[in-house]
Amino acid sequence: MTTYIILLRGINVGGKNKIPMTELKSFLEEQGLTNVSSYIQSGNVIAQSSLSAKALTTKIERSLPKRFTLDSSVIKILALTHTQFQHIIDDKPDSFGDSPEEYYSDVIFLMDISTSQAMKIFSPKEGVDKIWPGREIVYSQRLSALRSKSRLSKIVASPLYKSMTIRSWNTIVKLSYILKTIETKTHS
DSSP, X not given: OEEEEEEEETSSBTTBSOOOHHHHXXXXXXXXXXXXXXXXXTTEEXXXXXSOHHHHHHHHXXXXXXXXXXXXXXXXXXXXXXXXXXXXXXXXXXXXXXXXXXXXXXXXXXXXXXXXXXXXXXOOOTTXXXXXXXXXXXXXXXXGGGXXXXXXXXGGGSGGGGGEEEEEHHHHHHHXXXXXXXXXXXXX
């Protein structure tokens, strides 16, 4: 069994594509996943499966709209192993996420697009935004005091945005903690 972080893009955003986490958990268990745990309402799940990441992603993407009433054109699933998720934390830029009172720090996960493709749509505002390419992700940081001047929201207008999902650094850290807790329980 592999433990995955499963990120669901496009659910519970702006009052659309609502899926209560208890129903999502039941649905994923019906799909054969075990030790299912969710974190906040924005589609963050940790679960175990014997399927490969690709097979798991395909299975969830195909089954989800059959169970829930969704605009499936905005739904995408990303399944990451513990090792892949740990790389995000280990490879972060120096001081990224270390000053949450001064900066909003996010990780933008890429689905079906390369980092080089994604980097082309960002136009960081000098003195406000900073971005760094990662392994199939983009690290984004905005100065809190000037966040209304950030250009991060402009990526939403790009067709490539449908191949991205964003999580705050705080969410990444919390998911890492939950992941380690689950793996410790299942391996002891």
